[in-house]
Amino acid sequence: MKNFQLLSIFFGLLLTAQAIAQNGSETEALFKTKCAICHTIGKGKLVGPDLANVHDRQTEEWMLKFIKSSQSLIKSGDSTAVALFEANNKMVMPDPMISDDEIRTLLSYIKENSGGAGVAEPYVSIIKDATSEDLQNGKSLFEGRKRLANGGPSCITCHNGLANTFFNENSYSKKDLSASFANLGEQGVRAILENPPYPVMKQAFAKEKIAPQEVHDLLVFISSANAGSTVQAQSNLPSGFLLYGLLGAGALIILYSGFWYGRKSRSVNQSIYKRQIKSIN
Amino acid sequence: MDVRSQISMVFHLDKCIGCHTCSIACKNIWTDRKGAEYQWWNNVETKPGTGYPTRWEDQEIYKGGWEKNNGTINLKGAGKKKGLLNIFHNPNLPVIDDYYEPFTYKYLDLIESPAMDDQPTARPVSLITGKPIDIKMGPNWDDDLSGTPDYARKDPNLHDLSPAEQEAMFQLERMAFFYLPRICNHCLNPACVASCPSGAIYKRGEDGIVLINQQVCRAWRMCVTACPYKKSYYNWHTGKSEKCILCYPRLEAGHAPACMHSCVGRIRYLGVILYDADQIENVASCDTKDIVDSQLNMLLDPFDSKVIEAAKANGVPDSTIKAAQYSPTYKFVKKWGMALPLHPEFRTLPMLFYVPPLLPVMASLSKQDTAQGDNMDPIAKFWNDGWLYDTSTENLWGTIDQARFPLKYMANLFSAGDEEKVKIVLKKLMAVRIHRRGVTVGDIPPEKVEIALREAGMDAETADEIYKLTSLAKFDDRFVIPPAHREQAIEMLEFTGDTKGSTGFGFKEQPVRGL
The missing domain is CATH 1.20.5 (Single alpha-helices involved in coiled-coils or other helix-helix interfaces)
Incomplete structure (x- = not known):
């Protein structure tokens, strides 16, 4: 399976010192759209690592490069970046497509908020008591038999449950969603559905958000696809x-x-x- | 009684001189084509020898013919189960090297070569690959090579001869051989027909000729394995198997098959024999020791009114019944009992019969009478009787009993190992010879002739009849071909009145007009 696929979420977000005062709420909004799907500040690991006190662990120079394009850094062989990539299930962090200044702003924002370290609120699954109707509905929505209420494109426009990528390997968007639950968990997938971070998906759903009930049904369906994944993880061969x-x-x-x-x-x-x-x- | 007619053949081996004219006649007409170069529908083998393809008689190698298990017979190397097991690779199939790689010479090099220091040569090239090859073998590579370790001594028919007997066959100065021409036997119980998964092979109802439908053949090649005589050949170019068709187009026109027509020694006879098809299964599955007798028993007397009646009821035309009554093969096989099938133990009930060769006569000097006699090797036979040109023994049947070929060898070929059967035939041949010697030369006492005829079970008239059909037979005596009645056959397909006014004119294929 093509690992790198998915998504991911980010790490950092930033702020510059000057922006804090003036643009506090704007920066927070930026952090929420670009980073918060995968990262918390002091509330524990989501899809990506907790960003609290990240400036103690890495230099700003390095973070700037990593956030701008983590994959280029990993490919250039930077040991820290590779180690980080490996440590997080080889989850690809999409390039946020923001300017250096904005990155600096986000970093400042993280630094500023690192103080109030707390305990991550335990995530409460919303699909625990899903019914088979939800599953059917999710399937219909996914397959485009039923239109999304707000008119967004059906998932099947770009994705299916099988292997093979729709976009090329370096793309952020991958066709096969069957392992997404295993890699991201419900929380990650839900975050993506509610607030798509990927350039193509973001564009596609910019004006036509997926309705909460639809998110729920799709989650039910995608989680079931994960259970019956056609893609087998490679296991170690038995000795002998x-x-x-x-x-x-x-x-x-x-x-x-x-x-x-x-x-x-x-x-x-x-x-x-x-x-x-x-x-x- | 299910009476059917079969065109059968008799080859009189005593007359075969091994000239291969038959093979060439056949090759020129039928198999001088791409993919068929190695196919010798008719071939002439030297015996003892390994034949063509090499050691074809050894069914432990090629698994041809039928084998009897628990009272019934099954194909030895083909059939549903064995065919399925060998569906991707049939290990019993002869390969091209078991035949030979067909070749020609680049004759054009001889005349088209530019002037050079050396004479141009015509290199041999393969007819399969087109590339120069070393010729390793040909269709008659063992021709006349009796006694050779590679060929004669590997003859499968030597299998139950003692080493001393085998050695005796190949002693210098006593060594002998004879020729065995072979074509498809057009068997009554053909293994090729039984083996074909496509159902492409059939035995014609009217004359029993076994044919392969070229449009149905799917190149399974099971017939190649199944035929114990290896007379079905695979054409690698067309992807179809082919075999001797007994020149049926010639037969239908009233001509003898090309091999028979061209035979220099006039050894070949062809005629209709009526047989009882109800008995085929029983005969084919009887004990090996009975199989020759059983097969001869299922051939019917064409003069018997019951047989004629049953034949008519079965749709055999009167002209065919009449041909059966004049059939030379019926005389040799049934009336005189002088012809035997080749390898009856393969259980295909071959309808090509052989008159076995009377073993070579060897005249030698009398030890007593000549000055040279004292110098002779003790192994040389001597003569002091003076009544027979065969000088080897004083005894009437000495040439048979003390033959240079052990009778066992002949029996392995023609009677499934039963020496008595071969011996009777040889005695008959000898008796005819003695009788005619008495008539024409007169140097044999009449009482000796009398004894010889009596012991062979015939009278002087029969002996004369045999002599005439053997030595004086004209074309129409040797080939009694039943009319094929194609005019009736075509009436089943189309109305002949349509072309009555324009016979011989018109288009074979209608011309197409317009675009």
């Missing part, structure tokens, strides 16, 4: 697998040679041909 394979192959060879024993394996004239002198090479 190779040995048993070889033994099995050997047994089959012996069986077949017994079965074909006495077959006519070559020309009856072989002995005559063999001693004839060759003039043509």
